[in-house]
Amino acid sequence: MSDFQSWVASHQHDFEDVLRRLLPQGDTEPQRLHAAMRYSVLEGGKRVRPLLAFAAGELVNADIERVSIAASAVELIHAYSLVHDDMPCMDNDVLRRGKPTCHVEYDEATALLVGDSLQSLAFQLLAGHCLSDDPARQMEMVRLLATASGSRGMAGGQAIDLASVGRQLSLPELEQMHIHKTGALIRAAVLLGAYCGQPLDSAQLEALDRYGKCVGLAFQVVDDVLDSEADTATLGKTAGKDADNNKPTYVTLLGAAAAQQMAAGLHDEALAALAPFGEDAHRLRELADFIVLRKF
């Protein structure tokens, strides 16, 4: 196992414990809702957003407890979006991370409340722990996550996605969709990790944000490539679904080779944005490699 691989494994392991602790226990009322929340968050996912937050936190010597809370808030927003996205009125997906989706395992009404409650919990965590010596900066973190999640961020991207089904999108339109749908939260993960530590100047924050933007978009391009290539078993979710649904993807729009090339370009751009940070940014660099070169 490389140094990076063990860094990932160790953070994934510890982060799972953090989530187990922060989520309401399954034996507290309302039990079914709490059990379904835990089902939807625990034991699943690569935890890409938390890893980005941890790597950004290391860049600024942030206290790991603080970063863990910020990372949890981001991951809960991500988890809520998956639960709602899988529902019959959205993507109607039955499989997620190799398990039945929340509305299949429980029921639709519970899945709706799980998503709603996970979003509330994200803000409860961000506001309920000390994440910065300066409360005004912490307030900025809340604002940042809320904006990244809402109608001009992630949820807005999903609305653009809905509107795009069966329609031919241009490349800039597809990019707009993904910058919102997956990009906004990935950028927030990087910035929230960074906000937990030594204050950065605006040029540094902007560089980190550019890194987050490129990595976020690359993540989606690679997702589309993998989705077009992989089978369901490898992916742990229903494969080839976007193309089946007549949803535009980077692969259907550009072809697999050009999509790969686009991911490589974004990868380069992400690394270039990190240049001013020197060796301190090595985990963020390794994560960019991981995101672009991953096979699952």
Next chain:
Amino acid sequence: MSDFQSWVASHQHDFEDVLRRLLPQGDTEPQRLHAAMRYSVLEGGKRVRPLLAFAAGELVNADIERVSIAASAVELIHAYSLVHDDMPCMDNDVLRRGKPTCHVEYDEATALLVGDSLQSLAFQLLAGHCLSDDPARQMEMVRLLATASGSRGMAGGQAIDLASVGRQLSLPELEQMHIHKTGALIRAAVLLGAYCGQPLDSAQLEALDRYGKCVGLAFQVVDDVLDSEADTATLGKTAGKDADNNKPTYVTLLGAAAAQQMAAGLHDEALAALAPFGEDAHRLRELADFIVLRKF
């Protein structure tokens, strides 16, 4: 028009303008989502929660701009819960405030995203404006609203509600449901209004919280009484629905007369909690009267 009635009318009118300003404009992308958000929030409702926040704000000489933001955040949480609650997988209601519900006027996927986005916007507003001279106190406001909204607050109450369909609930169980489902957010409205002004001591905050708890429960009891008596046209939503759905209500459990009596008892208790505040609490007193004596 009494002094109280004109106070209500004036605040309702001004608050509508505040919401119009704070909600994303319908011509900004994604337009359909933003239009649906405005449709679901504007021109509707008695704005009971905002009125409670304004009355609590007056008690502590709070700046009205600050209270407007806090009241908006609470009302957006309330509006999101109605949109999701009306969806086919929950109450499957087609009429709300005399208009087609969001998923009927738009579609289910949009209604899902509307609710999700309204919740995010609530926290974006709370964190994006200065609501207190002390940022730590403002952070406490965010935590308070998130807790009131989540699985141990409003959403948790809805989960208890789901679990109760077709089952005989005891009076304490019904109370637990409503303390969460409607009570938590009403209490939060009172406290958030109060947090915008001169700091109160813990005994005063506790008294206000007791007031909010009694008013919140009374609100629900009166709702059940009105629902059992009124017809759909007067109510602006489908009448008699809870009884039809075999959902327990205070009327089915206690009978109409005892339910009325219970509301009167809660009313008295709410007024008693306000006693230490003297004349300064007169709007909160009038609102308690209004909530218990209303006919719609």
